[in-house]
Structure formats: C-alpha cells, structure tokens
Amino acid sequence: MKIVADPIIPFVKKAFERFGTVECLEGRTLTRDHIRDAEILVIRSTAAIGPALLDGTPVRFVANASAGEDHLDLEYLHKHKIGVASASGSNANSVAEYVISALLALGPSFYKERTLGVIGVGQVGSRVVTKAKALGMEVLENDPPLQRKTGWKNFIDLQTLLAESDVVTCHVPITTTGPDPTHHLLNDTNLELIPSHGILINTARGEVVDNAALLKTLKEKHLAGAVLDVFEGEPLIRTELLRAVTLATPHIAGHSIDGKVGGTRMAYEAVREFVGDGPEWNPDDFGPLSDDITITISPDMDVHDAIAHAVHTVYDVRNDDCTFRTTWGLNDKERRATFDRLRTEYPAHREFWAATVKVPSTHASLMAVLEGLGFQVAAAS
Numbered sequence: 001m002k003i004v005a006d007p008i009i010p011f012v013k014k015a016f017e018r019f020g021t022v023e024c025l026e027g028r029t030l031t032r033d034h035i036r037d038a039e040i041l042v043i044r045s046t047a048a049i050g051p052a053l054l055d056g057t058p059v060r061f062v063a064n065a066s067a068g069e070d071h072l073d074l075e076y077l078h079k080h081k082i083g084v085a086s087a088s089g090s091n092a093n094s095v096a097e098y099v100i101s102a103l104l105a106l107g108p109s110f111y112k113e114r115t116l117g118v119i120g121v122g123q124v125g126s127r128v129v130t131k132a133k134a135l136g137m138e139v140l141e142n143d144p145p146l147q148r149k150t151g152w153k154n155f156i157d158l159q160t161l162l163a164e165s166d167v168v169t170c171h172v173p174i175t176t177t178g179p180d181p182t183h184h185l186l187n188d189t190n191l192e193l194i195p196s197h198g199i200l201i202n203t204a205r206g207e208v209v210d211n212a213a214l215l216k217t218l219k220e221k222h223l224a225g226a227v228l229d230v231f232e233g234e235p236l237i238r239t240e241l242l243r244a245v246t247l248a249t250p251h252i253a254g255h256s257i258d259g260k261v262g263g264t265r266m267a268y269e270a271v272r273e274f275v276g277d278g279p280e281w282n283p284d285d286f287g288p289l290s291d292d293i294t295i296t297i298s299p300d301m302d303v304h305d306a307i308a309h310a311v312h313t314v315y316d317v318r319n320d321d322c323t324f325r326t327t328w329g330l331n332d333k334e335r336r337a338t339f340d341r342l343r344t345e346y347p348a349h350r351e352f353w354a355a356t357v358k359v360p361s362t363h364a365s366l367m368a369v370l371e372g373l374g375f376q377v378a379a380a381s
Contacts, residue, residue, distance in 0.1 A: 001275075004035050005042035008344045009065045010260050011286045015268050016042060018278050028235075028340060035059060040274075042267050045071050046340070054082065061274045065263035067091055067123065067254070070174045070205060085270035089123040090262035091254030093351055093374070095203050096127035098253035099169055100373060101317040102201060102227045103135070104308040105247065110167060110199060111135050112304075117165030119158065119185070120172035120204065121146055128169060134372025135307070140165055144180045158185075162193035167201065174205040188213035192222060199225050199246070203253040206231040211241055218244040227317075229253040235339035239328050249320040250342045256315070257289050257348035290348065293355035296380060299362045306366055310357045310375060315349050 001020030005012045006027045013022045025034055027047030035041065035057050043049065044066045050073030061083040064072060069086055077084045103111045116132045118125045121143040129139050140161045147155040162168060172182045186200070186209045194200065200223060202209050211232040217223045225246035231237040234251060242248050254260075265281050272278045295313050297306045312318075327338045352374035359366050360380045367377045 001040065002038045003040040003042060003271075004030070004038040006044050006047065006065070008044060009042060009267070010257065010264050012042060012065075012264060014286065015264060015281075016040075016271065019271055019275050026340070026344065032057060040271060042271070044263075046343075047071060049073060049084075050076050054080070061085075061271065063267035063270045063274075065090075065260075065267040067263075068173065068205065083274050085267070085274075087263040087266035090266050091256065091259030092123035092127055093353075094256035094259035095124045095171070095253045096131055097256070097311075097315055097352055097374070098203055098229065098249075098317060099128050099201055100131050100135070101311055101315050102247060103132075103167065104304075104311045105316070105318050106199065106225075106227075108304040111137050114138070114166040115140060115164060117142070117161040117168040119143075119161065119168065119170045121155075122171065124203070125169075125171035128171065131373050134369050136369075158190065159193055162190055163195070165198065166195065167199045168194055169201040170204040170208050172204050172208060174207050183207050184210040184213075186210065186214070188216065191217045194223055196222055197224050199223075199227065201227040203229045206234060211238065215241045215244055235336045236332055237335070237339070239335075242325075242328055247317055247321045248324055249317065250324050250339050252320060252343060252346055255343070255346045255349075256351045258351045258354065261286075261289065290350055290354070293350060295355055295357045295375075297357060297359050297363055297366065299360045301363070303363075303366065306363055307369060307373075310355070310370060311352070311373070314352055314355050 003016050003020050003022045005016055005022055005024055007024040013024060016022045027043050030047050030053060032053055039058055040061045041059055042063045042065060045068050048071050049062055059082060064086040067088050067090055072084060115138040117140045118128055119142050121129060121141050129141060132139050141155050142158050142161045143155055174183060175181050176183045191213055214226060218226060227247040228245050229249045230251050268281050295310050327335055330338060356376040356378055357370050358378050358380040370377050
C-alpha cells in the first residue's frame with residue numbers, strides 16, 4: 001500500500017511506514033500525477049482535497065492531521081466513498097496559548113481590567129476563555145450554533161460583543177452557507193463597532209476577516225491594532241496589511257510540537273482504524289519531545305513581568321513576528337515560497353503544561369494564575 005504524506009507532519013514517515021510505503025510531498029505541491037498509485041493521503045491544511053486532485057486516482061482514505069476542514073471537499077469525498085478523518089482539537093491548546101502570548105506581548109494595559117470578546121467557543125475558544133479568566137479578564141462569548149445546541153443563556157450577539165470588548169479574538173471555522181456563515185464575518189460594518197482603542201486577534205482563517213476592510217480601519221485609526229496569524233490569499237499576503245498590523249505570523253499559531261504530534265497521533269489512529277491492522281500509537285517510539293522546562297520567578301519581578309516571563313519563556317509570539325517581517329521585502333514569488341518554508345521549517349516549541357514554574361513565597365498569589373494558564377507550578381525552595 002502506498003501512502004503519500006506531508007513531510008511537515010512530525011514523525012510521519014516513521015509512523016506510517018507501519019502501514020505501507022510512504023512518499024513525502026509538500027501538500028501545496030500535490031498533483032494528480034503524484035498520487036496516481038496512492039491509496040492513502042496524510043495531509044495538512046495546505047493540500048486542497050477534491051476532484052481536481054483525486055479524480056481517477058485510487059485514493060481510498062484521507063487523514064487530515066490538522067483541525068480545520070475548509071481545504072477538504074467533504075461532499076465529494078462522501079459521494080465517492082473516500083474515507084476522511086480530521087485531527088479536531090489537536091492544536092487547540094497551542095492556538096489558545098498564542099493568544100495569551102500576544103496579550104502579554106501587547107502589555108498589561110491590554111488585559112488588566114479589560115474585556116475580551118471571544119467569537120467561537122469551541123475547542124480553541126473555550127480554552128481561550130479559561131486562560132483569559134485566569135489573567136483576570138472579563139470575557140464575553142458569542143457562538144450562535146453552540147447557543148442553539150446547548151441553550152446556554154450567557155452568550156451574547158456579535159454586535160454587542162464587538163461594541164463592549166477591548167480585545168476581540170476569532171475562533172470560528174470558515175463557512176459560506178447555512179444560518180451562520182463566517183466568511184467576512186468581520187466586515188467593514190462590524191469592524192467599526194470595535195472601540196477605537198481595541199485590538200483584533202485572528203487565528204481562525206484569513207477569510208473570517210475582510211482584510212481590505214481591516215486595512216482601511218487600521219489606516220483610519222478606527223482600531224488600535226491587530227494581531228494576525230491568518231490572512232486572505234495565503235501564501236501571498238498584501239504587504240500593506242502586514243505593515244499595518246501590530247503582530248503578524250505565518251499561520252503557525254497551532255504549531256506547537258505538542259499540537260503537531262497530537263495531529264500525527266490522531267491521523268495515525270484514523271489510518272489504523274481504516275486499515276484494520278497495525279500497532280497502537282506509542283509516544284515512546286518517537287522519543288521525548290524536549291528536555292524538561294523549569295522557569296524560576298524572581299522575587300523582584302512585578303506581577304506582569306512574572307507572568308510574561310513564564311509565558312514567553314515557553315512561547316514568545318514576538319520572535320515569530322520578527323522572523324516573518326524579514327521576508328516582507330521579497331518579491332511575490334519569494335514571499336510565497338518563504339511563507340511555506342517558515343511553516344515547514346518551524347522550530348519546535350512546547351506548550352505551557354510542559355513547563356514547571358517555581359514561584360517564591362512573595363508571589364504566592366501567582367500560583368493560581370499560572371495554573372489557570374496551564375503551567376505546572378511549584379513553590380520555590
């Protein structure tokens with residue numbers, strides 16, 4: 001059995017060779033010729049899966065090692081009885097921690113005694129809610145599909161959320177049909193509802209925000225700033241928008257090594273179930289992801305510096321922003337290639353839970369905050 005897999009997926013060759021011969025090809029470069037003798041694809045969000053790629057091929061199963069599904073033509077796959085499975089939630093914690101890293105990078109004036117509006121309260125958004133509350137933020141939530149499903153009364157309408165939030169963060173899938181389409185959910189009209197001192201964060205999909213309208217809003221100073229990990233037109237992004245935002249990264253919010261390996265595991269388990277054979281996933285087969293991380297809080301740190309030190313020791317969004325900015329002067333062809341290269345060659349970083357923070361007795365009140373963010377916490381000796 002031949003399997004074509006994206007090499008960006010951690011341990012992909014070693015893991016999936018248990019089921020057959022593995023050929024590694026980058027998702028965005030896949031063509032029908034590449035998979036004319038493949039039965040299984042193991043891909044991420046850069047591979048467009050539909051008739052243009054699959055017609056006339058023997059592909060019987062698609063394992064999507066990422067959470068989003070907007071690159072999958074699910075109707076086509078179901079119609080042609082091609083199995084499909086996604087890694088829903090695998091990188092949710094990584095994305096939530098990106099949001100927290102961004103808030104800490106912006107500074108205490110953007111989270112202390114501030115209100116965070118969370119649009120979409122699923123796998124990612126619910127984690128953002130928990131972590132933001134640990135920081136002491138007031139949180140407003142909007143999720144019409146979940147509200148209909150659960151009947152929960154504390155959700156509010158989108159317009160009220162936008163008008164009453166100091167920071168707005170998006171965590172919805174991209175949809176164009178149904179009762180709650182999210183394509184350009186934040187258009188020029190809705191962007192104008194956010195207070196002029198507000199910040200917009202988008203780690204969902206680029207098309208959730210009308211990028212042209214956002215650029216206009218930023219240029220006219222109707223919004224204080226924006227943090228964008230996703231863009232319309234990826235991998236070729238408008239440099240004018242890049243220069244206007246506060247922080248920009250190349251679609252890597254979900255790229256913690258923990259999240260990516262979680263995607264590998266979920267894809268592996270889906271292929272194993274489809275094939276009906278093969279050993280169970282064993283993380284020990286792939287070695288430790290990193291050495292233990294120990295962070296010590298100094299007694300002379302103030303509260304913000306202490307929290308920021310812990311968060312940014314594990315993941316500092318500003319580093320990715322700086323790396324991304326070095327590519328903006330390249331020509332279009334080079335920027336396209338570099339965007340994908342930054343994602344493919346992204347350096348491994350852990351999630352908060354992999355770090356133990358040692359807290360001095362002078363900062364005992366920080367323990368609950370750090371635990372709420374997801375860290376392991378211990379009293380400093």
